[in-house]
Each structure stands twice: as C-alpha cells, then as structure tokens.
Amino acid sequence: MNDTNDTALNVRHLVKRYGDMLALDGFDLQVRRGEIFGLLGPNGSGKTTAISCILGLLDFEAGDIRVLGEQMTPSAYELRRRIGIVPQEIAVFDELSVEENIDYFCSLYVKDRKRRKQLVDEAIGFVGLTEFRRYRPKKLSGGLLRRLNIACGIAHRPELIFFDEPTVAVDPQSRNAILEGIKRLNREGATVVYTSHYMEEVELICDRILIMDHGRHLALGTADELKAQIATGERITIEAAGLGGSVPAGIRNLPFVLEVKASGDTLDIRCKHGEHNLVDVLDVLRRGNIRPGRVTSQPPTLNDVFLELTGTALRD
Amino acid sequence: MWHTFVMELKSSLRTPAVLFWMIAFPVILATLIQGVFGTIASGNVTLEPASVAVVSDTAWNTSRGANTFVNAFSASASESSTSSDSSTVTGKNSAIALFKRIDAANVTEATTLLRQGKVLAYLSMQDSGDLRLTLSQRAATDIAQTKSGGSDGQAWSLITLGTLVEQYNERSRIVTQAIEQAAANDPSKLTDSAWIAALAGANLEEITRQASGIRHADGMVRYHVAILAMSILMAMTMTCNMLSALQANLSPLGARVSVSPLSRLARIGAVMLSSWLATFLCMLIVYAYMRVVLGVSFPGREGLAILAIAIGSGMANCLGLVLGAIPVISLGAKSGISVAFSLVLSIFTGLYGNMAFADSVQHAVPGMQYLNPAKQVTNLFYDLLYYDSLAPFARTVGVLAAMSAIALGAAAFELRKVSYDHL
Numbered sequence: 001m002n003d004t005n006d007t008a009l010n011v012r013h014l015v016k017r018y019g020d021m022l023a024l025d026g027f028d029l030q031v032r033r034g035e036i037f038g039l040l041g042p043n044g045s046g047k048t049t050a051i052s053c054i055l056g057l058l059d060f061e062a063g064d065i066r067v068l069g070e071q072m073t074p075s076a077y078e079l080r081r082r083i084g085i086v087p088q089e090i091a092v093f094d095e096l097s098v099e100e101n102i103d104y105f106c107s108l109y110v111k112d113r114k115r116r117k118q119l120v121d122e123a124i125g126f127v128g129l130t131e132f133r134r135y136r137p138k139k140l141s142g143g144l145l146r147r148l149n150i151a152c153g154i155a156h157r158p159e160l161i162f163f164d165e166p167t168v169a170v171d172p173q174s175r176n177a178i179l180e181g182i183k184r185l186n187r188e189g190a191t192v193v194y195t196s197h198y199m200e201e202v203e204l205i206c207d208r209i210l211i212m213d214h215g216r217h218l219a220l221g222t223a224d225e226l227k228a229q230i231a232t233g234e235r236i237t238i239e240a241a242g243l244g245g246s247v248p249a250g251i252r253n254l255p256f257v258l259e260v261k262a263s264g265d266t267l268d269i270r271c272k273h274g275e276h277n278l279v280d281v282l283d284v285l286r287r288g289n290i291r292p293g294r295v296t297s298q299p300p301t302l303n304d305v306f307l308e309l310t311g312t313a314l315r316d
Numbered sequence: 317m318w319h320t321f322v323m324e325l326k327s328s329l330r331t332p333a334v335l336f337w338m339i340a341f342p343v344i345l346a347t348l349i350q351g352v353f354g355t356i357a358s359g360n361v362t363l364e365p366a367s368v369a370v371v372s373d374t375a376w377n378t379s380r381g382a383n384t385f386v387n388a389f390s391a392s393a394s395e396s397s398t399s400s401d402s403s404t405v406t407g408k409n410s411a412i413a414l415f416k417r418i419d420a421a422n423v424t425e426a427t428t429l430l431r432q433g434k435v436l437a438y439l440s441m442q443d444s445g446d447l448r449l450t451l452s453q454r455a456a457t458d459i460a461q462t463k464s465g466g467s468d469g470q471a472w473s474l475i476t477l478g479t480l481v482e483q484y485n486e487r488s489r490i491v492t493q494a495i496e497q498a499a500a501n502d503p504s505k506l507t508d509s510a511w512i513a514a515l516a517g518a519n520l521e522e523i524t525r526q527a528s529g530i531r532h533a534d535g536m537v538r539y540h541v542a543i544l545a546m547s548i549l550m551a552m553t554m555t556c557n558m559l560s561a562l563q564a565n566l567s568p569l570g571a572r573v574s575v576s577p578l579s580r581l582a583r584i585g586a587v588m589l590s591s592w593l594a595t596f597l598c599m600l601i602v603y604a605y606m607r608v609v610l611g612v613s614f615p616g617r618e619g620l621a622i623l624a625i626a627i628g629s630g631m632a633n634c635l636g637l638v639l640g641a642i643p644v645i646s647l648g649a650k651s652g653i654s655v656a657f658s659l660v661l662s663i664f665t666g667l668y669g670n671m672a673f674a675d676s677v678q679h680a681v682p683g684m685q686y687l688n689p690a691k692q693v694t695n696l697f698y699d700l701l702y703y704d705s706l707a708p709f710a711r712t713v714g715v716l717a718a719m720s721a722i723a724l725g726a727a728a729f730e731l732r733k734v735s736y737d738h739l
Contacts, residue, residue, distance in 0.1 A: 055575045056575070057564050057571065057574060057575060075579070077577035077579065078577070080575060080576060080577040081577050083575065085571075085572060085575050087568050087571060087572055088568075089568035090568070091567075091568040091569040091571065091572040092569070093323070093327050093561075093569070095326070095327040095328075095330040095331055096323065096326065096327055096330075100323070100326070104319065104320075104323045105572070105576070107319040107320075107323075108319075108320075108573065108576035108577060108578050109576060109577060152572070153572070
C-alpha cells in the first residue's frame with residue numbers, strides 16, 4: 001500500500017533487536033484510515049515492540065514508520081497530539097480523582113482550558129463515569145478502572161488510537177460496554193489499532209486482522225479471508241452411543257478429514273474445506289449402524305486460524 | 317509542563333507516605349526527643365560543683381595542658397565554700413566551675429578519698445598522656461539516674477566534666493599528631509614557638525568555647541536540626557517515585573506520559589520543581605512546629621533558616637533524581653535504598669541522641685562528614701547558629717550546590733541513555 005491520505009499507519013521492513021534476539025524481523029504493517037485494525041500474536045511475538053517503535057518509545061535498527069502521513073520521531077510532538085494510547089495496565093495517578101486524571105492526560109495534548117473542560121466532560125460521559133468523577137481510582141471496581149484508563153487515552157479526541165488489551169480481567173458487561181465504545185469512537189472517525197488475546201472480540205469489532213509471530217507478519221485480511229487461508233474448513237461434532245469399533249477409523253480414512261478426536265460417546269472431526277463433508281461423515285455412521293444423537297457442524301473460528309498459524313506450543 | 321507540575325505537586329501532597337515521612341514522622345520524633353533530652357536545655361538544671369580529687373603526681377605536673385584545663389573548670393574547696401549559691405561559683409579562668417578541686421599526692425590517696433566519700437571522682441593523668449576521670453560508685457549511680465531525666469546538679473557537672481575530658485583527650489591527640497607530622501615533614505616548625513603556642517592555645521580555647529565569633533545556642537537545637545536534615549533527605553524517596561512514575565521504562569504511567577507531546581526535559585523539570593516545592597512546604601510545616609511548639613529558634617536568622625531548608629530540599633531532590641534515573645533497580649528497592657540512606661547518614665548527625673559520637677566522627681574523619689549530605693544540611697543550620705559571620709554558611713551552601721550539580725549531571729547521564737522496554 002502506498003502512503004496516501006487513506007493510510008493512517010504505514011510500517012515498512014521494521015527491524016528491532018534486543019542484543020542477539022531479533023524482536024522484529026522486517027515487520028510490515030499498513031492500517032487504513034477509519035478502520036478498526038486487529039493486531040494478533042502470541043506472547044513474545046513482537047506486538048508490543050512494534051507498537052513501542054511506532055509510538056517512538058523504542059529505537060529500531062532499520063525500517064520506516066509513517067503515522068498519519070508523517071515520520072514518527074522522538075520529537076514529533078505535533079504528530080503525537082493526534083495519537084491516543086490505552087495501555088493494557090491501568091496507568092493513572094492513584095492520588096488524583098477520575099476527573100483530575102482525565103483532565104491531566106487531556107492537558108498533555110490540549111492547552112486551551114475551556115476546550116479541555118468540554119472534552120473531559122465528554123470523555124467522562126462517554127465511558128459512563130459521570131457519577132464517579134470525584135472518586136479516586138482506589139475506590140473504583142476493575143471495570144470502572146478500565147473505563148477510566150480508556151477515558152484518559154481518548155479524551156483529547158485522537159485520530160489514531162492504540163488499544164492494548166483493554167478488556168483484560170473485566171466482567172462481560174464491562175467488556176461489552178468497552179467494545180461498544182470502541183466501535184462508537186470508530187464511527188466518529190477514529191482509526192483504531194486493537195491488540196487482544198480474545199479472538200472473539202477481535203472477530204467482532206475488527207475490520208481487518210494481522211497475525212504476527214517471531215517479529216514477522218504471518219497473515220492479513222478480514223476474519224473470513226483469514227479463515228479461508230487455513231486448512232481447517234469445518235469442525236463436525238457427533239454424539240452417539242457405540243462410537244467405538246471401526247467408525248472412527250472409517251471417518252479418519254475420508255480424504256477431507258484432517259484429525260479425529262474420540263472422547264467417550266463424542267467424536268470431534270476437523271475437516272478441510274469441502275461442500276459434502278457432513279454428508280460423507282454421516283454416510284460412514286450409517287454404514288456402521290450408528291444412529292447419531294446430536295450432530296453439529298461449525299465453520300473455523302479465528303482461534304483455529306491463530307493456532308494453525310502460530311502453533312499450539314506454549315509461550316511465555 | 318505547568319499542568320504536570322501542578323498535578324505532580326497535588327499528587328505528592330496527597331500521598332500518605334509523603335505526609336507521614338516528611339511531616340508526621342519528624343514532628344513525632346522532635347516531640348519525643350524534646351521530651352527525652354529536653355531537661356538539659358530546659359533551664360531546670362543548676363550545675364553544682366562536685367568534689368573531685370586531682371592526682372598531682374609527676375605525670376600531672378609534667379603536663380602543662382592538664383593543669384590549665386582543670387583550672388578553667390574548677391574552684392578550690394576553700395573558694396567554693398565561701399559561696400552559698402553554687403551557680404555563682406566560677407573557675408579561675410572565668411568558665412563555669414564544674415567541680416571543687418581537692419589535691420591528692422597520688423592515685424592511692426585519691427582512691428582513699430573516693431572510698432571515704434570525700435570526693436565523687438578523681439582526675440588523673442595516664443602514661444599515654446590522656447586525662448582519666450574515675451567515678452565513685454555513688455557518682456556512677458547518680459549519673460545513670462540523672463541521664464534518664466534527673467536534675468541532680470552535681471551529677472550534671474560530672475557528666476559535663478566527663479564530656480570535656482573526652483574532648484580534651486581528643487584534642488590532645490590531634491596536637492600530638494600535628495607535632496609528630498611536623499617532626500616528620502617540617503621539623504623547623506618545632507622550633508617555632510608561635511606555632512607551638514597556637515597549637516596548645518587552640519586546644520583549650522576550643523574546649524572552653526571562648527573563641528570570639530562563636531554564637532551560643534540551646535543544646536536541643538542540634539537534635540532538631542538533625543531531625544530536619546533527616547526529613548529533608550527523606551524527600552529523595554518522593555522525587556525518586558515521581559520520576560519513576562513519569563519514565564516509560566519504569567512504569568506504565570510513564571509510558572503513557574512518554575507518548576504524549578510533553579518533552580522529556582519538561583517532564584523532568586516538572587518532577588524537580590514539584591518535588592522541591594512539596595519538600596519545602598512539608599519542611600516549613602515541621603519547622604513551624606519546632607519553632608512555635610518546641611521553641612527552636614535561630615535568633616535573628618529565621619529567614620536564613622528557611623533559605624537553608626530550601627537549599628537542603630533542592631539537594632535531596634537532586635539525589636532522588638539520580639536514584640530514580642537508575643534503570644535496573646525496581647521502584648520498591650529504590651524506596652528502600654533512599655529511606656535507609658537517610659536513616660544511616662543521620663546517625664552521623666547525632667540524630668539518635670549520640671551527639672558525642674557525631675562529634676567524634678567529625679573530628680576523626682572530617683572528609684567523610686564532608687561527603688555526608690545529611691551532615692552538610694545540619695552544618696547549614698549550625699553555621700547560622702554558631703557563627704556570627706555568614707561565610708561558613710556560604711561555604712556549606714557551596715558544598716551542597718556542588719553535590720546537587722554532580723547528582724544532576726549523573727541523573728542527566730542516566731536519563732539520556734535509558735531505553736524503554738514496555739508499553
């Protein structure tokens with residue numbers, strides 16, 4: 001992608017080393033203006049390093065970073081005014097109230113007091129903390145703290161916002177509220193770069209997703225495009241009595257079957273892409289005189305995509 | 317930067333640990349110390365000369381300095397018996413009389429007088445050239461009781477005499493060393509009678525504190541000054557924490573601030589300014605408490621005392637900055653180091669009740685005390701208390717300014733090379 005007005009973020013051939021360890025190995029990333037872009041990768045894959053380089057927190061050995069059409073440098077202060085960041089950890093001052101915290105972080109970007117007052121009020125309302133504006137962070141629940149963390153990052157109305165796992169350790173209600181808020185910010189014009197380990201969240205809100213590992217770009221596309229890129233096309237689950245004998249072996253021998261897992265009266269079958277997979281599996285059951293109690297067929301999930309591309313080995 | 321400064325100031329003045337260590341703790345400590353040692357300075361004690369035998373043997377007679385010393389603080393038994401008011405008895409050299417002198421020909425005679433209860437102690441000259449004060453059992457008991465809050469005038473006289481004897485011995489050693497060094501390096505000095513006289517004269521002069529240009533102050537002030545110095549050094553922890561909170565490599569909060577348009581210089585400037593002002597305000601409260609409630613004063617120099625607080629605060633903040641800038645130590649460890657640093661260095665200011673120890677260190681290892689920021693802060697106040705001239709104060713300000721400049725330089729070097737490891 002060329003660096004045009006449609007590009008919010010353009011990273012090319014980024015290389016970053018920590019001593020002998022190569023953290024980013026020619027990493028590329030292009031984010032379009034106005035999209036919610038998901039950045040996925042296992043722990044240690046280089047996501048945080050990439051974002052730190054983009055934000056000017058880390059030096060890098062090679063490559064080029066352009067943010068909102070401008071070169072990002074440690075002293076690009078005007079450019080920084082247009083960027084927002086919501087870190088994974090709660091990053092607020094414990095001794096300041098909700099309102100004071102938001103006002104302080106907003107003041108780093110907006111000098112005009114009157115304008116700032118309005119922005120702070122809007123941010124407090126946006127994250128639903130109006131009745132808690134005088135509270136100090138220690139008195140807030142985990143979900144409310146997350147919302148405060150978000151408000152501090154978005155109050156100055158940035159054009160490009162980085163969300164680094166903003167929903168870690170929050171209840172489903174707060175998570176929904178946060179995701180809705182991010183979609184609303186996007187509707188109002190902000191470009192969002194979203195990192196998370198919750199695949200369903202990423203699938204739900206991101207327009208495009210990049211999966212990275214070992215400091216490299218592995219796959220890029222919409223959720224459907226990514227699902228189409230992997231071998232798994234369908235997961236069929238069968239619950240029936242008497243599934244032993246020759247049935248699992250018969251299913252395993254079908255040409256489109258990738259893997260069969262038997263557990264008691266349940267068979268979990270991972271299949272390649274195909275139009276008649278379920279019919280063929282049921283045919284094997286019929287020939288083995290098995291009457292299935294329950295049969296489900298599911299398309300692959302983003303989790304399948306992630307595991308297939310990055311492997312199932314445990315990471316730090 | 318202004319908003320960051322205001323926010324940092326607000327944040328630090330709302331931090332319970334800051335309020336405790338920099339206001340509550342020194343106020344409590346000052347009150348306790350006033351309670352424990354206050355009787356010395358309260359004016360309730362009237363020094364009463366105690367009977368002390370002086371062993372006038374050959375060793376004594378060959379020691380010119382010892383006799384001069386005794387004459388400065390003693391009254392003969394006949395002189396003292398003519399006075400009904402003990403506090404008006406003075407020594408032959410116009411210093412206050414701490415004891416009634418009774419001569420004994422030798423140690424055996426002095427021991428006999430001690431056993432008979434005719435004297436409470438005796439002074440003798442050792443072969444090493446040191447003076448020794450030997451107490452009777454009764455005197456030792458009286459002194460122990462008096463030290464824990466009593467007002468026995470004779471016991472206080474003996475306590476004071478004991479301290480003076482220690483000082484005399486220390487000074488004598490210094491004079492001896494000076495003579496030995498002169499013999500080794502510049503023997504011509506040994507024929508210089510003026511140099512020898514100056515050495516001997518300075519010895520006694522310092523002990524009797526009769527030198528001109530020296531102001532006299534309430535003894536308790538030294539303890540309170542030591543508390544102020546310790547509290548000022550505690551500000552290191554605050555600065556260290558504030559800097560860490562704004563450093564991307566040390567905290568998520570720092571990372572968040574670092575990606576904002578606020579420059580690193582502005583961040584550090586805001587930390588320095590706000591931590592200095594917070595320290596200064598806290599110390600002013602402590603000083604006001606000492607001044608109004610405990611009666612600690614710097615007569616005619618209150619403004620300069622406040623200036624001393626401001627200067628000391630700045631130095632402590634610079635030390636906190638250099639500690640906070642070290643990237644490889646965790647924040648918790650840094651806080652521990654700064655608290656330990658303040659408490660340990662305060663030992664050498666006499667904070668824990670042992671002024672004699674602090675003075676001994678000052679005499680034995682002056683170089684170490686020169687490098688001790690706590691001691692230098694106390695010196696700022698001593699310079700105001702004890703000297704008519706402001707030159708010593710200006711000199712100590714210079715020492716603290718140099719310390720601050722070195723710390724700032726080291727912090728700038730550390731901050732320049734930091735790399736940020738997490739978002």
